[in-house]
Amino acid sequence: MKDIKVAIGGVVFAVALAAVAIVLGYWVTSVNGILLGLLLGILVGNVFKLPYEWQPGIGFVGNKMLEVSILFLAFGINYSHIAHLGWESFVLILVVVVLVLLLTVYLAKKLHCPGSVGWLVGFGTAICGSSAIAALAPSVSKNKEDVGVAIAVVNFYGTIGMLVLPLVLAAFSFSTLESSLLLGGSLHAVGNVAGAGFAMSNEIGEQALTIKLARVALLSPGLILFSYLTQRNTGKNWKHYFQLPWYLWGFLLITVLVSIVPTPDGVIDVASEMGKVILTVAMTAIGLKVSFKSLLVSGKRGLVFGLLIFGVHLILLGLGIWLFVS
Numbered sequence: 001m002k003d004i005k006v007a008i009g010g011v012v013f014a015v016a017l018a019a020v021a022i023v024l025g026y027w028v029t030s031v032n033g034i035l036l037g038l039l040l041g042i043l044v045g046n047v048f049k050l051p052y053e054w055q056p057g058i059g060f061v062g063n064k065m066l067e068v069s070i071l072f073l074a075f076g077i078n079y080s081h082i083a084h085l086g087w088e089s090f091v092l093i094l095v096v097v098v099l100v101l102l103l104t105v106y107l108a109k110k111l112h113c114p115g116s117v118g119w120l121v122g123f124g125t126a127i128c129g130s131s132a133i134a135a136l137a138p139s140v141s142k143n144k145e146d147v148g149v150a151i152a153v154v155n156f157y158g159t160i161g162m163l164v165l166p167l168v169l170a171a172f173s174f175s176t177l178e179s180s181l182l183l184g185g186s187l188h189a190v191g192n193v194a195g196a197g198f199a200m201s202n203e204i205g206e207q208a209l210t211i212k213l214a215r216v217a218l219l220s221p222g223l224i225l226f227s228y229l230t231q232r233n234t235g236k237n238w239k240h241y242f243q244l245p246w247y248l249w250g251f252l253l254i255t256v257l258v259s260i261v262p263t264p265d266g267v268i269d270v271a272s273e274m275g276k277v278i279l280t281v282a283m284t285a286i287g288l289k290v291s292f293k294s295l296l297v298s299g300k301r302g303l304v305f306g307l308l309i310f311g312v313h314l315i316l317l318g319l320g321i322w323l324f325v326s
Helices: 002-027 033-047 052-076 079-083 087-110 117-126 130-140 144-171 176-186 190-200 202-217 219-234 238-242 246-260 265-287 292-324
Strands: none
Touching (some): 079 246, 087 202, 117 144, 117 292, 130 219, 176 202
């Protein structure tokens, strides 16, 4: 009973600190709220010596909240909307995602990216940023510091892409569809796509978000493929790669229900906000376990790898658009 009470202290502290990050997020609008929670956790965890007894509670929040956040992501996916993309656009997105995942495994090994940082950054870049990393982390990373570094990297490049890509696209007079495919097919988080797309026009914003949600819908099959790519030499039975964790089964179930049963926009909006809040709580707890030393070591290579894989992603997408869409 005493151990439970002590662990609860860590839970309460992590949640309270996340609440501070969420409130600050309303004032510091230039920084992604999820990233703000991570950075605040890293700062507090390194400046103050937290009670050792709190660590299990903090670890629990970091692990479980990551998993739960995936469920709320599913409410934004409606397969009937994605079908309106047309098969050409969807096939292009699918091929690019698969190629980026293949290159992630190859390049992470070639460049000796430390721990699981390279895998997490590549998976987050290919599919949906922080949420994709949250989905993959339990199966490939026992080190929460790697998760923290990967989240920081994809948020950093997602923000840069959100600011720079609209200016580049406008300068070169890309069509609405081409701009939508480049933004929705490359930027890391749904928020990045919305910010960049609607900055250009409402039509581009709506199309880019639909394309982005098609990438998010590939989360489960992407995880199966990535599990095979990273564990194929371990001698595991092929059935092992299809044993999805409970939160991904929940993710699939919710996407099917939302696609079949008419869901009010208010419900979807509330679910989206809840997902962001829960992911912020998880990131804050993970930040509390990240040391500055490991951040400097893994962060440098993670930033280089993140830039490389983001650049490759854009090039593949651009080539696909030039060959099959233009």
